[in-house]
């Protein structure tokens with residue numbers, strides 16, 4: 001089935017993009033990421049490595065690669081990360097190889113990373129990066145969501161609420177801002193952003209040849 005880009009008609013691949021979602025903890029990026037991967041064909045989630053403990057229900061290799069600090073540092077030393085950062089006293093990094101493999105075949109990659117990682121990706125990949133910052137509708141809603149997720153201790157939640165303001169202060173470095181109040185509305189916004197970015201002229205490699213071919217047919 002065609003995805004509606006010229007590439008899928010002419011046989012020329014579309015240029016893959018790097019789609020980044022960031023937000024303060026609890027604003028909904030994991031939920032939105034899962035919905036996107038389920039509903040957008042060809043979108044691949046980047047699975048990060050982290051030194052933080054696994055939460056109930058998380059699966060190693062699906063949600064994160066859970067590694068200890070020496071292993072993480074070894075990966076840093078071997079240049080295995082596209083970017084990495086310290087977040088909430090733990091380390092998080094994006095493994096380079098799967099991202100490069102996906103982009104090489106024109107697939108889009110979805111990243112759930114913080115503002116520091118987004119900045120690093122942007123400085124490496126420039127206009128191939130599209131970034132969206134997710135805001136909660138209110139501080140009360142954010143705190144409520146962290147408690148109802150029920151996966152972190154009260155102390156951890158307090159720490160994350162304290163850092164939410166810092167994370168939010170970086171909203172102005174992002175291309176798009178979505179307030180996640182109603183999840184269906186927020187999802188539709190994020191999905192539309194991705195779809196529009198996929199259709200950007202500069203991402204559709206081979207348009208010249210495609211249009212030239214049709215013009216020749218019309219003239220001949």
Ligand SMILES: Nc1nc2c(ncn2[C@@H]2O[C@H](COP(=O)(O)OP(=O)(O)O)[C@@H](O)[C@H]2O)c(=O)[nH]1
Pocket residue numbers: 022023024025026030048049052083084085087088092093094112113114115116117118
């Ligand atoms: N720079 C960077 N940040 C990451 C990476 N993976 C996750 N994060 C960020 O680390 C923060 C904490 O993530 P997590 O422990 O899963 O908590 P949650 O945001 O409450 O679900 C979030 O802001 C994530 O976006 C990564 O590979 N690199």
Ligand SMILES: Nc1ncnc2c1ncn2[C@@H]1O[C@H](COP(=O)(O)OP(=O)(O)O)[C@@H](O)[C@H]1O
Pocket residue numbers: 023024025026027028029030031032145146148149180181182183184186
């Ligand atoms: N729009 C929303 N309305 C109500 N609850 C939400 C909404 N979006 C996400 N949640 C819930 O809030 C909690 C935190 O969401 P999550 O996606 O884990 O956030 P993050 O990945 O940004 O930390 C989860 O329990 C999730 O089900």
